[in-house]
Each structure stands twice: as structure tokens, then as C-alpha cells.
Amino acid sequence: MKYRYLPTTIEDRKDMFEVLGISDISELFSDIPADVRFTGELNIPEALPEPELAKYMARLAGKNANAAEYAYFLGAGTYDHYIPSIVNHVISRSEFYTAYTPYQPEISQGELQAIFEFQTMICELTAMDVANSSMYDGPTALAEAAAMAAGKTKRKKIVVSRAVHPESRSILRTNARGLGLEIVEVGCANGVTDMEALSAAVNEDTAAVLVQYPNFFGAIEDLAAMEQIAHKHKGLFVVSSNPLSLGVLQPPGAFGADVVVGDAQPFGIPMSFGGPHCGYFAVKKELMRQIPGRIVGQTKDEQGRRGFVLTLQAREQHIRREKATSNICSNQALNALAASVAMTALGKKGVQEMAMLNVQKTQYAKRQIAALEGYEIAFDSPVFNEFVVKAPVSVGEINKKLLRDGIIGGFDLSRDYEELSNHMLLAVTELRTKEEMDRLVKGLEGARHV
Numbered sequence: 001m002k003y004r005y006l007p008t009t010i011e012d013r014k015d016m017f018e019v020l021g022i023s024d025i026s027e028l029f030s031d032i033p034a035d036v037r038f039t040g041e042l043n044i045p046e047a048l049p050e051p052e053l054a055k056y057m058a059r060l061a062g063k064n065a066n067a068a069e070y071a072y073f074l075g076a077g078t079y080d081h082y083i084p085s086i087v088n089h090v091i092s093r094s095e096f097y098t099a100y101t102p103y104q105p106e107i108s109q110g111e112l113q114a115i116f117e118f119q120t121m122i123c124e125l126t127a128m129d130v131a132n133s134s135m136y137d138g139p140t141a142l143a144e145a146a147a148m149a150a151g152k153t154k155r156k157k158i159v160v161s162r163a164v165h166p167e168s169r170s171i172l173r174t175n176a177r178g179l180g181l182e183i184v185e186v187g188c189a190n191g192v193t194d195m196e197a198l199s200a201a202v203n204e205d206t207a208a209v210l211v212q213y214p215n216f217f218g219a220i221e222d223l224a225a226m227e228q229i230a231h232k233h234k235g236l237f238v239v240s241s242n243p244l245s246l247g248v249l250q251p252p253g254a255f256g257a258d259v260v261v262g263d264a265q266p267f268g269i270p271m272s273f274g275g276p277h278c279g280y281f282a283v284k285k286e287l288m289r290q291i292p293g294r295i296v297g298q299t300k301d302e303q304g305r306r307g308f309v310l311t312l313q314a315r316e317q318h319i320r321r322e323k324a325t326s327n328i329c330s331n332q333a334l335n336a337l338a339a340s341v342a343m344t345a346l347g348k349k350g351v352q353e354m355a356m357l358n359v360q361k362t363q364y365a366k367r368q369i370a371a372l373e374g375y376e377i378a379f380d381s382p383v384f385n386e387f388v389v390k391a392p393v394s395v396g397e398i399n400k401k402l403l404r405d406g407i408i409g410g411f412d413l414s415r416d417y418e419e420l421s422n423h424m425l426l427a428v429t430e431l432r433t434k435e436e437m438d439r440l441v442k443g444l445e446g447a448r449h450v
């Protein structure tokens with residue numbers, strides 16, 4: 001039987017040993033003192049032949065509950081969306097799949113143009129002037145926005161809403177420790193940021209106000225009012241936004257946002273157990289020299305032909321790292337390409353229709369669940385494709401019952417919000433059918449007495 005990836009043969013080892021002048025592999029570790037070397041057997045199973053190993057791994061994978069076989073209502077930052085079939089076809093091409101950093105534009109025009117198109121589409125969605133070539137993910141992008149704001153304003157206080165994704169706030173706090181930033185969290189009222197508390201928290205020491213739109217509870221924040229609060233003391237207004245929602249919502253740029261970040265996962269990137277994703281980062285023109293990461297620009301060569309190059313890079317990120325506001329010099333080029341292909345395949349009208357389906361199907365599910373005895377919609381704020389349900393019993397017990405019925409339920413909010421015991425965050429995307437939503441409602445009704 002032939003194998004694509006054949007391990008080193010006995011003959012290969014013998015040839016390498018002769019070149020190295022050794023007779024045994026243990027001689028490679030002779031510089032390591034014998035008393036610190038591990039000489040026992042690792043507590044791992046014996047090696048399996050490749051066919052048996054493939055079957056074993058397939059059996060393990062088969063134990064996973066997945067969106068292909070279950071009715072899927074879990075969101076909370078990673079969503080089950082339609083991915084056009086052309087996406088995998090394009091990103092699997094070797095010139096993209098194996099590409100790294102396009103430092104040599106003369107041989108990287110294809111990848112550079114793909115990144116440029118990604119930047120352009122992000123700017124159109126967010127109504128911002130400049131976008132970079134992508135970030136690692138949405139939470140990282142938000143933390144980088146806070147760091148950039150501190151560097152720009154020379155202030156140390158970051159005010160963030162508790163309606164921002166808990167994991168994003170966790171990463172923000174982690175980064176803040178290294179940068180010496182003060183993180184001030186503002187509470188919520190009726191599923192959105194408490195505006196009075198936000199106004200009270202912002203002062204002349206505030207570098208930036210960070211909010212999410214739609215927020216973690218799926219609710220749509222009042223960006224117009226938030227912008228006035230953020231800019232009252234000349235801080236930056238940073239908005240983390242689901243890019244798909246901008247197919248139907250007014251973009252943050254229209255409300256005066258200085259920085260718009262988020263995760264491009266809803267466009268063409270599979271859930272994959274939570275990653276890898278692709279963050280985006282867009283700013284007003286006056287902030288483009290502070291933007292972290294890379295920017296691809298359009299130019300002309302000596303013959304006047306259109307071309308693309310890396311441009312406006314902050315050199316301290318490369319050679320004077322101690323002075324850098326960011327040390328992120330890479331990006332998620334392959335996932336950014338997937339997002340670009342997905343947005344191109346859908347087109348402007350397709351993105352709008354896809355976003356509207358999320359709104360309409362979410363409203364249907366909300367109405368059906370609201371009519372159930374013992375359940376209530378926790379907040380009456382407008383939402384995009386997620387909403388919070390107050391349940392009569394433990395969310396954990398409900399989800400166990402739903403899983404037995406072939407349904408993956410919502411996110412248990414008590415994990416991150418003590419005050420939201422028995423509250424479930426449900427996500428309804430364009431892929432959910434009426435039959436699946438009706439099954440969910442029936443499953444919730446049957447779980448009232450678990």
C-alpha cells in the first residue's frame with residue numbers, strides 16, 4: 001500500500017547517521033546531562049497502522065455533535081452560516097493555500113490583490129476609510145484597538161461595556177496588564193449598555209470607549225448616543241461589529257466611530273470548534289498610520305500597469321519593537337481570502353438578503369418561544385440574530401434534553417453573568433429551517449420539568 005506521507009526509512013536514518021558521524025540517535029542528545037533525561041516509556045498508546053488509525057480517528061470524530069447532523073442554535077461569537085461552495089475551491093489552490101508573507105510583490109500579485117479586495121469590502125461594510133489586511137480574530141482586534149487608542153491619546157483608561165463578548169473582555173484585560181492600562185467595565189440595562197453608567201465612567205482620562213454592535217446578547221446598541229459620550233472628552237469610539245449584521249444595520253462609520261473591529265467568521269469561515277477565525281480592523285483616515293498589522297495598497301509600475309504592494313507599515317513593529325504600539329506583524333490571509341470569496345459570491349444584494357433572513361427567522365423563533373409557558377424573552381431591545389430567553393429550569397439541563405432530541409441548544413449565560421442564572425442565549429441564522437425552529441420550541445416545552 002502506498003502512503004502519501006512516508007516516514008523516514010531505516011536506510012534514510014543510516015545515511016543521515018553517517019553524515020553526522022554518529023551510530024545511534026541517542027548521541028544527538030549527548031550534551032543533555034543524563035540525570036535530566038527521561039528514560040522511561042511515554043504513557044501513550046502503541047502506534048497503529050495508518051488504515052486502523054484513520055478508522056480510529058473517524059470514530060472519535062463521529063462522537064462530536066455537529067451542525068451538519070443537529071439543529072444548531074448555539075452562537076455566542078461563532079456562527080453556522082451558509083458558505084458558498086466556491087470558497088473551498090479557491091482557498092485550496094496551492095498558490096493561496098501555501099502562501100506566506102507577500103514581501104516580494106513581483107511574485108505575489110494574486111495574494112496582494114485578494115487582500116486588497118478584502119480591505120475594500122470591509123471598508124464598504126463598515127463605512128470606514130481604511131482597513132488592514134486582517135487580524136488573528138475579533139477579540140484580538142478589539143484588544144489591539146484599545147492599545148492603539150492608548151498610544152494615540154497618551155491616556156491609560158479604557159471603558160468597555162459588559163455587553164461586549166466576555167472572551168473579548170478577558171483578552172482585553174490580559175493585554176492591558178502588559179501595557180499598564182486601566183480597564184473600567186460598565187454594566188447593562190435591558191440587554192444593552194447602561195447609558196447613564198457609561199456617561200459617568202467616561203472622563204478626560206479615557207482613551208477609548210469600547211462597545212459591541214450587535215452586542216453579546218444580540219441587542220442593537222444606540223451608537224449615536226454612545227458616540228457623543230465617547231467624544232465628549234476626545235477619547236476614541238471603538239465598535240466591535242458582526243460584519244454580516246451590517247447588511248441591514250447602519251454601519252458604525254455612519255455614527256462617527258473612530259475604529260471598527262470584528263470577526264469575519266460569518267463570511268465563508270467554518271466554525272471549526274471555535275477557530276481559526278479572521279479579525280478585521282478599520283479606521284478613519286487620520287488613524288491609518290497607527291493601524292496595527294499590514295495594509296496592502298494599490299499603485300502602478302514603471303509601465304503604468306496596476307499593481308499591489310504592502311504599504312504604510314509601522315517600522316517599529318519590525319525593528320524597534322520596544323517602541324511599538326503593536327507587535328502583530330502577521331495576519332490571517334487564507335481566512336481573509338475565504339471571507340472575500342464568500343462576500344464576492346454573495347454580492348451586495350446577497351449579503352443584504354442573508355442578513356435579513358437572520359432577522360426574520362430570529363423574530364419567528366422569538367414569537368414562538370415567548371408563547372411557551374414558563375419561558376420569557378429576557379429583554380425587549382431590538383436584536384439581529386441572537387436573543388436571550390429566561391428559562392424555568394437550568395440551562396444545562398435543558399441543553400442535555402435538547403441534545404438527546406438532536407438539537408444543539410443555546411449558550412448558558414450564567415457562565416459569564418452571575419445575574420443571568422437560567423438565561424439562555426439562542427442564535428438563529430439563515431440556515432435554520434422552520435421545521436428546526438419548531439423542533440426547538442417543542443424541545444423547550446418538553447424540558448420545562450427536567
